[in-house]
Amino acid sequence: xxxRIGVLTSGGDCPGLNxxxxxxxxxxxxxxxxxxxxxxxxxxxLPPGNFMPLNRRTTSGIMPRGGTMLxxxxxxxxxxxxxxxxxxxxxxxxxxxxxxxLASHRVEALIIVGGDGSMTxxxxxQESGINCIGVPKTIDNDLEATAxxxxxxxxxxxxxxxxxxxxxxxxxxxxxxxxxxMGRQAGWIALHGGIAGGAHIILIPEIPFHYDxxxxxxxxxxxxxxxxxxxxxxxxxxxxxxxxxxxRIEGAEDRLGGIGTVxxxxxxxxxxxxxxxxxxxxxxxxxxxxxxxxxxxxxxxVRAVKLVAERQFGSxxxxxxxxxxxxxIADAVNRLRLVPADGEMVExxxxxxxxxxx
Numbered sequence: 001x002x003x004r005i006g007v008l009t010s011g012g013d014c015p016g017l018n019x020x021x022x023x024x025x026x027x028x029x030x031x032x033x034x035x036x037x038x039x040x041x042x043x044x045x046l047p048p049g050n051f052m053p054l055n056r057r058t059t060s061g062i063m064p065r066g067g068t069m070l071x072x073x074x075x076x077x078x079x080x081x082x083x084x085x086x087x088x089x090x091x092x093x094x095x096x097x098x099x100x101x102l103a104s105h106r107v108e109a110l111i112i113v114g115g116d117g118s119m120t121x122x123x124x125x126q127e128s129g130i131n132c133i134g135v136p137k138t139i140d141n142d143l144e145a146t147a148x149x150x151x152x153x154x155x156x157x158x159x160x161x162x163x164x165x166x167x168x169x170x171x172x173x174x175x176x177x178x179x180x181x182m183g184r185q186a187g188w189i190a191l192h193g194g195i196a197g198g199a200h201i202i203l204i205p206e207i208p209f210h211y212d213x214x215x216x217x218x219x220x221x222x223x224x225x226x227x228x229x230x231x232x233x234x235x236x237x238x239x240x241x242x243x244x245x246x247x248r249i250e251g252a253e254d255r256l257g258g259i260g261t262v263x264x265x266x267x268x269x270x271x272x273x274x275x276x277x278x279x280x281x282x283x284x285x286x287x288x289x290x291x292x293x294x295x296x297x298x299x300x301x302v303r304a305v306k307l308v309a310e311r312q313f314g315s316x317x318x319x320x321x322x323x324x325x326x327x328x329i330a331d332a333v334n335r336l337r338l339v340p341a342d343g344e345m346v347e348x349x350x351x352x353x354x355x356x357x358x
Contacts, residue, residue: 002034005308006107007054009068010041010078010114010121014139014151015289016297017068020113022059023301029056031309036105040071041114042078042121045098049105063298064288066154078121090121095128102130109308113137116333119316123329126314133307134316134329135300139284142186145332146318150297155182155284156192162280163197163230170228176218176267176275180260182284183234187339189284191346194232194354201355203233203263206339207346208240209357214263215270217355231267233260240358257281299324 007024009017021037028035035054038044044051052058052070062069077094102110109131112122115138126132136143141152159181170177179199183189187204194202201217203209214231221229235256238244245258257279264277289297296319303317303324315326339346346356 001106002032003108004034004036004106005109005111005305006036006038006051006102006105007070007111007113008038008041008044009070009072009137010112010118011072011074011137012115012139012285013067013072014137014285015066015154015287016150016293017072017113017137018059018062018065019150019289019294019297020135020137020301020304021054021069022062023298024111024305025054025059026056027302027305028054031305033305033308036107037070041073041076042098042118043073043076044070045101046077046094047097047101049101051105063294066285066287066289074117079117090124095125095130098125099128099130109133109313111135111304111308116143116336119329119333122316123314123333126329131308131311131313132329133304133313134332135304136316136318136332139189140183140186141188142336142338143332144335144337145316145327146320148296148319150289150293150300151285152188153290153292153296154287155189156196157290158284158287159189159193159232159280160196162278162283163193163199163232166230166278167198167228170230173274174227176229176231176264176271176273178231178233178260178264178267178275178277180233180235180257180277180279180281182280184236184256185336185338187234187237190232190234190237191339191349195345195349195352197230197232199230199232199354200226201229201231201357202349203231203237203259203357204339205234205236205238205244207341207356207358208238208242210240211266211270211357213355214267214357217357218267218271218273231263233263235259
């Protein structure tokens with residue numbers, strides 16, 4: 001019998017997940033390993049086990065598809081993180097049940113594809129005796145242990161496309177258009193998408209803003225003859241001395257959102273300009289992955305299988321200096337990569353007259 005490995009996708013979906021699964025299946029075949037995919041995240045590990053085979057046939061044609069063929073969830077019995085810096089311990093009985101399922105189905109190692117919360121769970125499973133390999137996934141691109149994650153490029157492409165479309169309607173109606181995008185604690189999507197889409201103001205969590213400064217920047221555009229303006233705001237952006245706008249969700253991370261509407265109302269109140277807000281929301285997560293995300297997802301999947309073959313358990317795949325390598329999962333969790341307020345990307349934006357409202 002061939003050695004068997006398991007794989008699951010956990011947390012929010014994003015473009016490129018299916019490329020990872022395909023990479024895992026095909027790389028495992030080369031090494032004569034059998035792969036099963038557990039359905040609906042960690043919940044698939046609960047007795048009696050909910051899974052499907054992952055092989056050349058079942059993964060054929062999935063590369064262009066968004067989302068994940070295995071399904072995913074960020075709730076349930078295995079949640080080990082409910083908010084920034086907040087952790088809970090996965091119950092011992094739940095881990096024991098997972099061990100029993102893995103043993104009964106001859107799974108020798110588990111590849112976990114997910115974000116910071118999923119890696120926190122993976123670390124606890126590893127410390128409990130389950131052989132784990134992590135694959136980082138977040139469209140926010142905010143994990144310190146890897147220079148890039150798949151899904152980010154696709155999210156930025158969605159923001160850029162939205163701004164391209166908002167340019168035309170904003171010009172026609174001589175309006176200010178506010179686009180709210182994802183980014184709880186890190187503003188990478190807003191920053192990259194804003195620069196690529198020609199935004200005039202970008203508001204990110206790392207640089208608290210002032211409404212007077214926003215109004216001033218819009219006034220200067222009027223002085224120079226501009227009839228419209230585009231504002232990109234990350235959902236985690238906040239006014240200086242203000243609070244992030246969010247609502248509490250029991251048993252899960254706080255849900256952010258609403259800052260775009262607030263910013264639009266403040267702009268109208270302070271400038272008299274007609275202002276509209278568009279919330280991009282889950283459109284950033286959906287749809288086919290970009291070329292870059294397909295390639296990066298494939299590379300991550302292949303590397304994860306090689307780490308299993310090398311028995312480098314407790315490791316997470318990492319992209320550094322254009323190479324796919326690995327780091328200890330313990331070194332990856334709870335280390336967010338934020339936008340440097342004085343970094344080259346922000347300076348580039350300022351040099352092309354983008355305001356950050358500061």
